[in-house]
Amino acid sequence: QWEDGRVGHGQSVRDMLVRVPLLIHYPPLFPGGKITEGTEGIDIVPTIADALGVAIDPEWQGASMLPVATGAQPYPHLAVASQYANFHAGKLGNWKLKLAGTGAPALYNLAKDPNEKSDLWMKSGSTVGARLLLDPMWMLRQWNVEWKKSSWGNPAAVTPRFATDLGE
Secondary structure, eight states, rough: OOOGGSSSSSTTTHHHHOOOOOOOTTTTTSSSSSOOSSSOOGGGGHHHHHTOOOOOOOOOOOOOOHHHHHTOOOOOOOOOSSSSSEEEEEEEEEEEEEEESOOEEEEEEEETTTOSSOOOOOTTTHHHHHHHHHHHHHHHHHHHOOOOOOHEEEEEEEEEHHHHHEEE
């Protein structure tokens, strides 16, 4: 629809193209309000299963959004978007990091720069945002093929099983 001068979502991981609202109206389990935590389309099926009381298959890639919706998830979640195999973006809070192959990352503070025009990578004052995103993005890229949110959690808030499965 010509956001960022493009048609479709396959050519960019800019926030205006990958941040898609999901509306759920089910007051018994989802209180009214806006949730800005990182969730993904792969979380929809586990959420429906959880809402229906059906056991979540540990092999599913996603995780239920119910703990996030009820405020039971204490840590912010990383939201991830990928463009093909070697280009990824991660968003945590107001910070967004783009990783393209072996090139230098690009870092944005979306609260101050929602259009992602000013790359803050290696700039003064951006160290916290870079550190916040580099570790979980590295873990996700390192273990991407094996990653299952249902058992390992979100890369920004891994479960104890993550360490156990890696022999730690």
